Amino acid sequence: MTAMIRVETLSKTYVLHTQGGVSIPVFADADLEVAGGECVTLHGPSGSGKSTLLRCLYGNCKPDAGAIRVRHDGAEVDIAAADPRDVLAVRKHTMGYVSQFLRAIPRVPALDVVAEPLRAVGVPAETARGRAAELLARLRIPERLWALAPATFSGGEQQRVNIARGFAAGHPILLLDEPTASLDARNRAVVIELIEEAKAAGTALVGVFHDDEVREAVSTRIFSMLG
Ligand SMILES: Nc1ncnc2c1ncn2[C@@H]1O[C@H](COP(=O)(O)OP(=O)(O)O)[C@@H](O)[C@H]1O
Numbered sequence: 001m002t003a004m005i006r007v008e009t010l011s012k013t014y015v016l017h018t019q020g021g022v023s024i025p026v027f028a029d030a031d032l033e034v035a036g037g038e039c040v041t042l043h044g045p046s047g048s049g050k051s052t053l054l055r056c057l058y059g060n061c062k063p064d065a066g067a068i069r070v071r072h073d074g075a076e077v078d079i080a081a082a083d084p085r086d087v088l089a090v091r092k093h094t095m096g097y098v099s100q101f102l103r104a105i106p107r108v109p110a111l112d113v114v115a116e117p118l119r120a121v122g123v124p125a126e127t128a129r130g131r132a133a134e135l136l137a138r139l140r141i142p143e144r145l146w147a148l149a150p151a152t153f154s155g156g157e158q159q160r161v162n163i164a165r166g167f168a169a170g171h172p173i174l175l176l177d178e179p180t181a182s183l184d185a186r187n188r189a190v191v192i193e194l195i196e197e198a199k200a201a202g203t204a205l206v207g208v209f210h211d212d213e214v215r216e217a218v219s220t221r222i223f224s225m226l227g
């Protein structure tokens with residue numbers, strides 16, 4: 001299968017300008033290819049650069065060297081070099097990201113937070129809300145909460161809204177940063193199902209999974225962050 005993501009000799013060092021220019025090398029010369037239908041798990045101890053690599057893939061963190069070639073709209077876009085407008089187009093149509101924490105959008109109801117990625121690509125409101133409702137129900141968010149903004153939700157509820165939003169559009173690439181960290185066993189099982197369905201649909205996934213059970217269930221390959 002053709003690669004959806006090709007990371008080539010990617011390097012990242014943080015420089016702390018406010019602390020005397022101290023350098024924190026995170027990874028160097030990282031190579032990684034991910035095809036559709038795969039779920040590659042980034043594995044390594046806390047601080048080994050898993051979130052940094054995912055943020056680079058999503059264009060939220062600028063690597064110092066290397067390329068991140070993403071298959072988008074029949075061509076390849078290098079996220080490490082692309083201009084912001086192209087990065088936004090890739091996010092809209094090609095690459096979803098479930099961050100560790102939901103950035104709650106004030107006053108937007110949970111149902112619309114989840115439906116928004118579908119609305120952004122032109123799906124009619126009723127269809128988008130229908131798909132959002134289906135995901136919120138599967139992730140056991142009580143229906144009485146759907147019309148409320150997630151700002152007051154519990155950590156686990158916010159994370160489930162975040163997961164529903166990430167899976168809503170069915171992007172061909174999906175990045176997951178510890179999506180199950182604050183979930184109970186029943187909801188973890190739902191996330192495993194969603195990942196399996198995405199793999200079956202040909203999605204290329206890159207994830208960090210905090211618990212062994214989820215990692216063992218979903219990973220097709222482990223990418224070690226130990227250098
Ligand atoms: N924005 C940042 N500025 C400076 N250092 C950072 C920043 N983000 C992460 N780091 C450092 O980079 C290293 C990797 O962090 P991170 O990617 O969050 O690791 P992981 O997700 O594997 O726990 C850590 O040493 C962390 O302190």
Ligand SMILES: [Mg+2]
Pocket residue numbers: 050051052
């Ligand atoms: Mg992390």
